[in-house]
Amino acid sequence: MLEIKNLHVKLEEEDKVILKGVNLSVGAGAVHAIMGPNGSGKSTLSYVLAGRAGYEVTQGSALLGGEELLDLDPEIRAAKGLFLAFQYPVEIPGVGNMTFLRTALNAQRKVRGEDEISAGEFLKLVREKAKDLQIDAEMMKRPVNVGFSGGEKKRNEILQMAMLAPKMCILDETDSGLDVDAMKLVSQGVNALRDAGRSFLVITHYQRLLDHIVPDFVHIMSNGRIIKSGGPDLALEVEKNGYSDILSEEA
């Protein structure tokens, strides 16, 4: 599904190299987790994949379903099935949550040559998905993420994911700012979306999210590279001993 090869990335505005040769292959239907200490480049990886400005790819590639992603505009990447759940979902005053979702969904459908979703069909779909995530009608009427609690914002991200039905989902520290109950709710939402045609890349600092969203593979990232890969046990090892053991092993 997602094939990252020897990805090197620096900041556009300064001579700071962040990713120094990332290699990662995520198969269809697989859930991969990336863990790592602060500043290791995890979030940068997610932004570069989604197409945020400010980064320069100096080397390497990232293929989604065999197609190069890095040359595409963010909206085209989205239409091709890439989705990034933001660590800090953005508040957009004045833009209604419903308008936003419908605009996004129809824009993606247009790129894919599909018909626009009818208002009735859309409402039905939103209601159904929102209910599962305990998002009430009042929240849907409000402007995007404005006045939402941390938990509400993350649930709103998962709602978008459910509505847009992407093939490749990247979750950037979705657990940050969540209490235990909210984390369960969000995880249930993600788990409900797991299927053979959809892959996940879960970026997190802590093992606890991975208790709820159980990954097939775990990778440890440090200093712009993936330095160790393994099964779910690797996350438990990090939880027990911290990153220092693994880092020193590598050194």
Added chain:
Amino acid sequence: MTAQATRFDAAAACFSGAELAQSFALARAAAKDRVLTLGLPQKRDEYWRYSDPTGLTARAVTPIQEHPLGEAPASFVSVSALKLVFVDGVFDASASDAVDFEGVEISLLAEAPTWATDFYGSLEACGQNPVARPLAALNTALAQQGVIIRVTGQCTKPISFEYISKTNSSDAILHHLVKVEEGASLTLLESGTLGLRGNMVLEVELADCAQFHHVRTQGQDHDRNIVTHLFARLGNEAVLKSFNLTMNGKFTRNEAVIELIGHDAKAHLAGAAIGGTGFHHDDTIFITHQGLRGESRQVFKKVLNGGAVGVFQGKILVKQSAQKTDGYQMSQSLLLDDNSEFLAKPELEIYADDVKCSHGSTTGAIDETALFYLRSRGVPTDQAQALLILAFLADTLAEIDDAGLAERLREVLIDWVPQVRA
């Protein structure tokens, strides 16, 4: 010739060869004197520093090559209203609705009903102090077209002025009077283009507990030089709400001079303006608080692209008598390119010691983080920008009390925003 002399010569030239109209003869003569004493405005004047009045003060209108569309404005077509139509600044009875309206008297300016004799030009004359507005006085002296409205009851539907600009050199001068009697209310809509050049004065007298809602759209043809003046005087517990949407236009200056004379009066002014290359838009506001516990709000936003210029000059004057005044002023601009300019001049002058007055002004670009967020969900850049522009202007639409009218203008904006190009 010195600039000062030019100012007075230009003023005198406005009256050469033309007798003043018979109606409101005394008021017209007094207004003529004001114009001759003040002279016409020049760019060197403090209140014209950011907006060059040349297009408004030139002797004649320079005809344009391309004929304006001459179409009826569409902003309020779906709104049930009593429609009064002006073509190139002249009332068109055949295109207008018949005037039979309970609780409202409507006359044309030329009919000059007796009750309006002392009213015509009176608020304009007061509004010359402390800031001179010679173009408004010129209007009082010369205007031969306009509508006089007196409201004694609750208007069941709005009155809608529709302006159509048909010829390529129209020079429209319109003067409207509105008097809302005690406890009565009126919604006035205005839409379209006065003329290739237009000078409008709207004088509004609100008796105690009277309500006046005013919603105006200006657009969308570009080649026009427009100045409008709203003069209003509010009695006890009177409410004035005025909203203006401007789309495009080579030169538009909307002045509002509002006096809260009575106690517990409310004046809310709001405006959204959006334009691309060659767009110049100026809001010049003067609010005077005289009565106790008055409340005034100013919420103005402009979206500027392709080197467009936005001007905001907003003043709140709180007299010593106006204790417990609550004044608020906000002017904001969204600059879509590096060449556009927003010039804001907020002024507060306060003589009472127990008042609340706040003001703010911001200028910024499209929020890149929000733009990326929208794009990452599949919304193309153009559409994402349009959404963010609408979101920016949404605060001003929220100032319109009538949700139906606000929604209608939102639809107008949705159609218009994608056309605002550099």
